[in-house]
Amino acid sequence: MMKPIIQSFGLTFILFLLSGCTIAHTPAQLITPPALPKQDQQLWNAIQSDIPESAQLISPRGGLRDQTIFQEDLDLDGSDEAVIFYTEQSFSPYIHFAIYDYTEDDWNSMVHKQLEGYELDYFNFMPTDANKLSLVVGLAQGEGQTKQLHMYNMNQEGKKEIFSTHYSNILLDDLTQDGVTDMTIITLDRLNSAQAALYQWNDSKSVEKLSELSLDPYVNGYINAIAGKVSKNKRGIWLDAQVGAHSGTSYLLTYEEGHLLNVFEDLNHIQTTSPYPMESKDINGDGIIEMGYKIAPHGQEYAMVDTPWIDVYGQWDGDNGLIEVQRSYFQGEFIIVFPSLWPEDVTILEEDKSVTIHNQDQHTLMEIIWTPKERWEEKEQYEIVAKTTDYIYEMNRDYIQHKDHFKLWMETL
Ligand SMILES: [Ca+2]
Numbered sequence: 050m051m052k053p054i055i056q057s058f059g060l061t062f063i064l065f066l067l068s069g070c071t072i073a074h075t076p077a078q079l080i081t082p083p084a085l086p087k088q089d090q091q092l093w094n095a096i097q098s099d100i101p102e103s104a105q106l107i108s109p110r111g112g113l114r115d116q117t118i119f120q121e122d123l124d125l126d127g128s129d130e131a132v133i134f135y136t137e138q139s140f141s142p143y144i145h146f147a148i149y150d151y152t153e154d155d156w157n158s159m160v161h162k163q164l165e166g167y168e169l170d171y172f173n174f175m176p177t178d179a180n181k182l183s184l185v186v187g188l189a190q191g192e193g194q195t196k197q198l199h200m201y202n203m204n205q206e207g208k209k210e211i212f213s214t215h216y217s218n219i220l221l222d223d224l225t226q227d228g229v230t231d232m233t234i235i236t237l238d239r240l241n242s243a244q245a246a247l248y249q250w251n252d253s254k255s256v257e258k259l260s261e262l263s264l265d266p267y268v269n270g271y272i273n274a275i276a277g278k279v280s281k282n283k284r285g286i287w288l289d290a291q292v293g294a295h296s297g298t299s300y301l302l303t304y305e306e307g308h309l310l311n312v313f314e315d316l317n318h319i320q321t322t323s324p325y326p327m328e329s330k331d332i333n334g335d336g337i338i339e340m341g342y343k344i345a346p347h348g349q350e351y352a353m354v355d356t357p358w359i360d361v362y363g364q365w366d367g368d369n370g371l372i373e374v375q376r377s378y379f380q381g382e383f384i385i386v387f388p389s390l391w392p393e394d395v396t397i398l399e400e401d402k403s404v405t406i407h408n409q410d411q412h413t414l415m416e417i418i419w420t421p422k423e424r425w426e427e428k429e430q431y432e433i434v435a436k437t438t439d440y441i442y443e444m445n446r447d448y449i450q451h452k453d454h455f456k457l458w459m460e461t462l
Pocket residue numbers: 121122123124125126127128129130
């Protein structure tokens with residue numbers, strides 16, 4: 050009985066070290082954990098003595114992911130508070146929540162409560178009243194169930210709920226670009242209604258809805274929602290939905306003159322749909338989020354599963370268009386990012402353990418082959434570009450100048 054507990058604390062302890070709240074360590078230092086600064090060791094002791102032995106700290110699915118202990122000065126009194134969430138699966142499915150306050154040279158439990166949810170879908174801090182931090186907690190009752198957002202302020206009496214709503218996605222950003230964090234809530238009631246609503250803390254000390262926008266409710270669900278820079282000068286949200294049997298569509302939401310705007314809503318000439326859904330992301334590392342869609346190579350419109358799809362990423366031009374920033378081809382374990390000088394109308398020949406890309410004159414632009422490790426032999430015409438657990442990947446030396454355009458998929462994550 051003791052062993053799993055020790056293991057769970059051990060893992061949590063490492064996550065704690067990695068959480069980077071107030072302590073940062075390089076991986077090399079983690080091999081022999083250094084003594085924690087006194088205040089962090091005290092916090093760890095306070096948590097261990099406060100929560101049940103079988104408790105496991107949990108990290109949220111969205112928001113401040115990959116962390117289990119959240120340290121911030123919530124009330125701006127100059128000393129940190131610490132927030133944790135935990136479950137005790139063997140006793141109850143509910144999530145518990147605790148806040149510790151650093152006073153009189155030690156950590157003291159300030160709030161310790163059971164929450165009305167089984168899964169911690171989202172957690173983040175949002176500056177609200179006089180820049181004090183509110184807690185934004187998203188709880189789910191289980192897969193596919195309604196999710197509920199609770200927003201809390203801390204005061205002497207403990208936590209006070211200042212706002213609550215059901216949601217599909219929560220995005221904290223500064224869409225209005227006034228320097229104040231705002232919150233966009235996406236809600237989808239499939240086949241009935243879908244909305245995006247933008248909220249901001251206002252001078253009369255409450256969460257105010259600045260704008261609301263109707264979205265298409267005929268989608269299966271959102272696979273991804275990401276807020277940030279969406280063009281050189283504009284912040285926004287790319288919302289990626291799955292539609293129909295397998296397709297995807299993406300919406301770009303921005304804030305213009307006091308209103309949320311669905312940028313491409315009436316522009317049928319812009320490709321924001323894809324035969325398979327793709328997640329919007331900053332694909333080229335320029336700090337701006339791009340949306341992705343798949344296209345069939347020139348003349349290769351085969352059955353869905355047989356098509357050697359090309360992934361295209363487009364960046365909003367800030368007006369009515371998308372600027373293509375990257376094309377790539379993905380196969381099993383690797384990605385070929387197309388050099389910008391390649392023509393648009395390439396064809397892709399997929400064979401057993403080889404891929405060849407041609408232009409329309411049948412000139413080869415790249416050739417990749419792969420061989421199971423145990424059968425590999427050196428070949429004069431090919432150069433090894435990557436090795437995985439099972440395969441050795443080689444590129445035809447005639448095209449080796451594009452070596453950097455071949456990437457193992459794992460390395461792009
Ligand atoms: Ca404080």
